[in-house]
Amino acid sequence: MTSGYADVNGLHMYYEIHGDEGTPLVLLHGGVMTIDLTWADSIPTLARRHRVIAVEFQAHGRTADIDRDMTYGALAGDVVALLDHLGVERAHVMGHSMGGGTALELAVSHPDRLLKVVPVSASVRPDGAHPDLADPSTYATSPIMPTAQDFADMSEAYTRLSPHPERFEELPVRTMGTVEGWTGWTDEQLAAVTAPTLVVIGDNDFTVPAHGALMQQLIPGSQLAILPGTTHMQAPRRTDLLLPMLAAFLD
Numbered sequence: 001m002t003s004g005y006a007d008v009n010g011l012h013m014y015y016e017i018h019g020d021e022g023t024p025l026v027l028l029h030g031g032v033m034t035i036d037l038t039w040a041d042s043i044p045t046l047a048r049r050h051r052v053i054a055v056e057f058q059a060h061g062r063t064a065d066i067d068r069d070m071t072y073g074a075l076a077g078d079v080v081a082l083l084d085h086l087g088v089e090r091a092h093v094m095g096h097s098m099g100g101g102t103a104l105e106l107a108v109s110h111p112d113r114l115l116k117v118v119p120v121s122a123s124v125r126p127d128g129a130h131p132d133l134a135d136p137s138t139y140a141t142s143p144i145m146p147t148a149q150d151f152a153d154m155s156e157a158y159t160r161l162s163p164h165p166e167r168f169e170e171l172p173v174r175t176m177g178t179v180e181g182w183t184g185w186t187d188e189q190l191a192a193v194t195a196p197t198l199v200v201i202g203d204n205d206f207t208v209p210a211h212g213a214l215m216q217q218l219i220p221g222s223q224l225a226i227l228p229g230t231t232h233m234q235a236p237r238r239t240d241l242l243l244p245m246l247a248a249f250l251d
Contacts, residue, residue: 001016001017001018002016002017003015003016003017005062006081006082006085006086008078008081008082008084008085009074009077009078009081010066010068011058011063011064011066011078012063012064013055013056013057013058013063013078013082014055014056014061014062014063015053015054015055015056015082015086016035016052016053016054016055017051017052017053017054017086018043018044018046018047018051018052018054019046019047019048019049019050019051019052020051021051022048022049022050022051023050023051023091023092023115023250024050024051024053024088024090024091024092024115025046025050025051025052025053025091025092025093025094025250026053026054026055026079026083026091026092026093026094027039027042027043027046027052027053027054027055027094027095027099028055028057028075028079028093028094028095028096028098028099028100028102028103029054029055029056029057029060029061029095029096029098029099030095030096030097030098030099030100030121030236031060031097031098031171031172031175031178032060032154032158032171032172032175033060033096033097033154033157034056034060034061034157034158034161035054035055035056035061036157037153037154037157038096038099038236038237039054039236041237041239042236042237042239042242042243045239045243046243046246049247049250049251050092050250053082053086053088053091055078055079055082057070057075057078057098057099057102058070058074058075058078059167059171059174059175060171061157061158061161061162062161062162062163064162064163064164065164065167065174069177069178070098070174070175070177070178071177071178071182072101072102072104072105072178072182073105073109075098075102075105075178076102076105076106076109076110079093079102079106080106080110080113083113089113090112090113090114090115091113091114091115092114092115092116092117092118092250093106093107093114093116093117093118094117094118094119094120094246095118095119095120095122096120096121096122096235096236097120097121097122097206097232098175098178099120099122100119100120100121100122101119101122101123101178101179103117103118103119103122104117104119104122104124104185107193107195107197107219108185108189108190108192108193111192111193111194111195114195115195116195116196116197116198116249116250117193117195117196117197117198118197118198118200118246118249118250119197119199119200119215120200120201120235120236121200121201121202121205121206121207121232121235121236122199122207123184123206123207123211123215124184124185124190124211124214124215124218124219125183125184125185125211125214126179126182126183126184127211128207128208128211128214128215129206129207129208130142130144130205130206130207130208132144132145133206143204143231144204144205144206144231144232145231145232146232146233147233150233154168155168158171187218190215190218190219191218191219191220193219193220193222196221196222196249197219197221197222197223198222198223198224198225198245198246198249199212199215199216199219199222199223199224199225200225200227200235200242200245201224201225201226201227201235202226202227202230202231202232202234202235202238203226203227203228203229203230204229204230204231204232205230205231205232205235206232209226212224212226223249225241225245227241227242
């Protein structure tokens with residue numbers, strides 16, 4: 001593994017490269033997460049077939065925050081700038097949650113930079129969200145929500161890695177800016193997606209399975225995988241299910 005920072009769009013962005021052969025595969029973590037928390041179990045296998053490029057978004061992990069909203073458009077622009085920095089013309093992209101939304105934004109707005117795209121636990125409209133997300137009274141008992149251990153892991157990673165560890169309490173609010181006011185992509189935008197797409201959703205995810213079926217309908221030629229017995233936090237870690245599917249889809 002090699003690592004470094006790229007100065008892109010005013011951001012000092014951390015990235016890692018695993019493996020040096022095969023097609024490039026960009027991995028995008030979810031909100032309040034890091035490379036390791038999301039992809040540690042997948043990277044060793046993926047790096048056997050791909051040049052894996054894993055990034056940490058603005059205000060996440062080792063990448064410092066800047067005075068800018070974390071919109072899907074801004075995050076996707078950072079990924080494109082990183083590809084330019086690394087001299088990568090086109091790549092597969094897989095993202096989880098906020099990273100999945102960013103992967104979809106890349107498919108819509110930067111199709112010339114993608115080979116294939118795998119949005120995990122993402123949606124194309126706000127109404128694809130599980131109803132429990134809008135009802136704080138259910139957070140303690142809902143089967144879709146992160147566990148206390150999940151929150152502890154996120155806090156520990158941020159404290160250990162971040163250039164400004166004292167800001168962890170602000171991070172969930174910062175990441176909510178990604179979807180506040182976001183209306184999704186139109187039918188016409190999704191119909192114009194040219195990158196082969198594999199939509200992945202857990203059956204107890206933040207995105208409801210029925211919305212996955214809508215995504216499959218709206219994105220031409222896309223495939224849909226519903227992971228059984230899988231929550232939002234577990235979805236990118238289900239290597240027993242994900243890795244065989246990725247081997248077939250990406251290759």
